[in-house]
Amino acid sequence: MSVRILALVGSLRAGSHNRQLAEAAVKFAPEGAEVHLFEGLAEIPFYNEDIDVEGSVPAAAAKLREAAQGAQAFLLFSPEYNGTIPAVLKNAIDWLSRPFGAGAFTGKPVAVVGTAFGQYGGVWAQDEARKAVGIAGGKVIEDIKLAIPGSVTRFAETHPADDAEVAAQLTEVVARLHGHADETLAA
Template sequence: MSVRILALVGSLRAGSHNRQLAEAAVKLAPEGVEVELFEGLADVPFYNEDIDVEGSVPAAAVRLREAADAADAFLLFSPEYNGTIPAVLKNAIDWLSRPYGAGAFGGKPVAVIGTAFGQYGGVWAQDEARKAVGIAGGKVIEDIKLSIPGSLTRFAETHPADDAEVAAQLTEVVARLHGNVGAAA
């Protein structure tokens, strides 16, 4: 039986280095692990309890919740916007935290990684994402971290999957996250 890891990317930009990092995770996933890159976060409206009503939840939010419910673990990719988590990723966490007490994260393992232009690789945003997803019910694996600095220069001409150091680190992240599936209970 294959383990399903849902990848959520906090950048909507087509050429996003975090999206490329997520694509690399899909490509480098070991046998028995499927990393699914969720498409459609841009279509999910901002969380609002008035529209989160059974029978009238927006279709994009339903798709997100269904993908999350089918996942065994989560891998979040966060750039850093003004020193914190991007709104699109926070919004996804908010939708997946509901209904209260029965959200899709439900004790499943979660790792947060990413890349950013700055010298620290987006650690502030990743720490904020860990905090939010932990409060939302995910089992954050605190010792799985990967913050790659200097994304604009490092990945200017090289896809993360073709960067040997990054590929090795990313492969280890996915393997370690996989190793926490089942241990989350």
Template sequence: MSVRILALVGSLRAGSHNRQLAEAAVKLAPEGAEIELFEGLADIPFYNEDIDVEGDVPAAAARLREAVAGVDALLLFSPEYNGTIPAVLKNAIDWLSRPFGASSISAKPLAVVGTAYGQFGGVWAQDETRKAAGIAGAKVLEDVKLSIPGSVVRFAETHPSDDAEVTAQLAEVIAQLHGQANSPVAA
């Protein structure tokens, strides 16, 4: 049985280095694992309990919940916007945290990685993402980290999948996430 991992990217920009990093992850999936890049975070309305009504949940939010319910683990890619998590990624976590006590993210192994222009590679945003996902109920792999600094320069002419150091580190993250998702405790 293959482990299914869903990747969520916190940047909507067409040339996003985090999206490129997610694309590299898809290629690096080890045997026995499949990584799917979720499309559609931009279509999900901001979380509002008034519109989160059973049987009438906005279609884009319902699609996200269904996608997460159908996978074994999550891999989140977070850039850093003004020192914190991008709104689109936080919004996805908010939708996934509901319904309270029965959310699709509950107990799913989850790792957060990313790249940013700054010298720390988005560490603050990734820490905030881990915090929000953990509160939402995910089984956050706190020690599985990858923060790549200087994205604008480092990936100016090189796709992350062509950077040997990045692919080695990303492959290790994926292997650890795969191991957690594949363990009997994760099920």
């Protein structure tokens, strides 16, 4: 059986380096793992219990939940906006945290990686994303980390998939997350 890893990208920008990282993760997925890049985070309304009612959940949120329910693991890509997690990624985490105690993340392995322009590569945002998804029930794999600094210059003329160092690191991230998903499924 193949392990399905759902990738969520916290940047909506067309030329997003985090999106490019996610595309590279799809490309470098090891045999037995399928990384699926979720499209449509921009269409999901901000989480509000008043609209999270069975039978009338907004279509975009229902699509996210359906994709997440079919995943055995999650790989989140987070840039850093003003020192923290982007709203679009936090919103996805909020939608996937419900219903309380039985959200789509519950018990599933999650890794958070990313790139940012700053000298630390977005570690504050990635730490915030790990915290939020852990509270949402995800099994955060704390030792799987990849924070790539200087994204604007490093990837100015090179796609992350064509950067040998990044390709090797990202391949390792996906392989290790795949291993954790296999262990979770076997338990």
